[in-house]
Amino acid sequence: MSDLFPAKLRTLGRCFCIITGASRGFGWALAHKVSHLVQPGSVLLLVARSEALLRTLKEELRSFASERELHVHCVAADLSTRDGVNATVAAAKRERALADDVDHVLLVNNAASLGDISGFVSFTDLEQVTSYLSFNVSSALALTAGLLQVFPHAPGRRRTVVNVSSVFALQPLQSWVLYCTAKAARGMMFRVLAQEEPTVKVLSYSPGPMETEMQEEIRRLTGISHRLLPCHEPADKLMKLLLDYDFRSGAHLDFFDV
Ligand SMILES: NC(=O)c1ccc[n+]([C@@H]2O[C@H](COP(=O)([O-])OP(=O)(O)OC[C@H]3O[C@@H](n4cnc5c(N)ncnc54)[C@H](OP(=O)(O)O)[C@@H]3O)[C@@H](O)[C@H]2O)c1
Structure with missing residues (x-):
């Protein structure tokens, strides 16, 4: 294991952490977990x-x-x-001045939407499809690229990018063409990043079914209730993965398998 990716960390370090979709659900739980694991002088966006x-x-x-x-x-x-992505990158640039000596930059691409779960043949409206993919795929790419420019490789500084994924990145589900397509595309996008940038450690993490507003929406639309996890459980496992830091860059790991 190189110094760049030290194994078994006790904390996330003096960290500059960006969490998208932090206002509720899994992102909210992650913000709580991260804030307990960082060292003084850290920044949370x-x-x-x-x-x-x-x-x-x-x-x-x-x-x-x-x-x-x-x-x-x-x-x-x-x-x-575009304004939202640019404003987030600009905020990171401004806040970077407060934390020049951070030793870990952690980006969690968590924000996403369920989208319409009508049948495949109902998606005749190009704008509807493009708008879904624009938020759920393109914006994660543009945001990650922008933030990696704000925090280029520097000796002694780790960079970690987490893609909050789903079992439906790998497994098709009828009526979920938008969600499955976006999660699959994001998975590939972050695998390419892992190949291209050996100084960035990349993880796609599937948290399992959680008690969130997204699941409320699923219940409302389908009438199906699943056994749901409280968000803190998948959040704890993600923190353990980030502390152990021995996952392969580009890997897709599932809550139920780690
Ligand atoms: N819940 C599950 O069972 C489950 C299972 C597997 C994977 N996941 C994945 O886990 C992640 C979090 O899901 P969740 O269940 O916590 O979802 P959620 O309860 O619907 O929360 C989504 C978060 O994304 C933010 N968001 C939505 N649209 C946005 C936009 N246009 N711009 C900026 N932020 C936006 C929301 O905040 P605002 O509304 O304030 O913008 C909210 O903070 C997602 O990637 C989801 O696909 C969830």
């Missing part, structure tokens, strides 16, 4: 559209981590738009 929910989360994190220990910055941005 919380990204979603709902500014009020991000501010509430920031207040919660403030109750156990002081400003000196963890600087939390909320970015209210719609990642389905």
Whole structure:
């Protein structure tokens, strides 16, 4: 194992962490976990559209981590738009000045949407399909690329990119053509990143079915209820993977297999 990717870490280090979709659900749980595992002087960038929910989360994190220990910055941005992606990259650039000596840059691409789960042949509207893929695929690419430019390779600094994935990146499910296609495309996108950038460690992580608003939407649309995990369980396993740091860059790992 090289110094660049040291194994078995006790903390995430002095970390600059960006979490998209942090206003609720899995992203919210991840923000809590990360904030307990970083070293003083770390920065956490919380990204979603709902500014009020991000501010509430920031207040919660403030109750156990002081400003000196963890600087939390909320970015209210719609990642389905160019402006939203650019605003997030610009915020990271500004906040970088506060944390020049971070030793770990961690980006968690978590924000996503379920989309329409009508049958395949109903998707005749190119704009509807393009708009879904634009948010769920293109924006993750543009955002990751922009942030890797803000934080280029530097000696002594790890860079980790997590793609929050799903079993449906690998397995087709009838009526879920948009969701399955986007998760599969994201999986390949991040495998290419892993090949191209040996100084970036990349993980696609499938958290399993969780109690979130996305699952409420699924229940409402299909009438099907699954046994759901509380978000903190898959979040804990992801943190363990990031601390052990011995996953192969580009791997797709599932909550139920690790
Ligand atoms: N829930 C599950 O069972 C499950 C299973 C496997 C994988 N996943 C994956 O886990 C991740 C999180 O899912 P979740 O269940 O926590 O979803 P969720 O409850 O629907 O939360 C989605 C998050 O993404 C944000 N978001 C949505 N649209 C956005 C936009 N246009 N711009 C910026 N942020 C946006 C939402 O915040 P705002 O509305 O405030 O923008 C929210 O914070 C997703 O990638 C999902 O595919 C979920």
